Amino acid sequence: MRPSMLRLVRVRGSSMAPTLEDGDLLVVLTRGRPRPGDVVVARHRDLGLIVKRIIRIGASGSLALAGDNLLSVDSAGIGRIRPDAVLGRALFRLDRGGRPRLLPPRRSP
Template structure:
C-alpha cells in the first residue's frame, strides 16, 4: 500500500497586520496605514521594523539603522515627530518583533529601504 502524501503545514502566525499610529515615519508611512509584518525576521539596515520601545512606550514602527553591541539603533523618518533611539538608546534584539514587508492599505506596495 502506498504511503499517503505529506502536507507541509504553513505557519500563519509568522505574518501579522499592524496599524501605524502617529506621524514619526512620515513621509514613508502615515497614521492609519496597515502594514504586513513578517515576525521573527532579522532586519537588514534600512528595513522598517516593529519593536517594543523602551520606557513603557509600547510597540513602535521605526527604521533599523545600525546593529551594535547593545541592540538595534532605530530611527524615525520624520525628524520633527515622535521618538527614536536618539532619545531612548538602542533597542535589544529580542525586542524587535519583525520586518515590515509591505503596506496593505491605503496605498498597497513594498516599502523603500534606506541605507
C-alpha cells in the same frame, strides 16, 4: 500548530512620514533577522509598540532606530533596543483604501 509568520500592525502617529502614514496597516514578517534600513515593529518598555527604521546595529547587538520623519524621536531619545524586542520586519503596507504599497528600498546606513 505553527504560529503565523505574518502579523498586521496599524501605524499610529507620524514618526515614519512620508514613508508611512497614520492609519496605514503594515504586513509584518515575524521570522528572519532584520538589517539596517529595514522598517521594524518593536516593543519599547515605555512606549509600547513602535514602528521605526533600523539605522545601526551596535557591537553588543543592540539596535539604533529612527523614524523617517525628521521631527521623530529616535534612539538618542528613546534608547537602543535589544534584538529580541523586534516583533518583525515590515514587508509592505496597506493604505486606508486597502491598497497594497511596497515600502521604499532599504536606505544605506
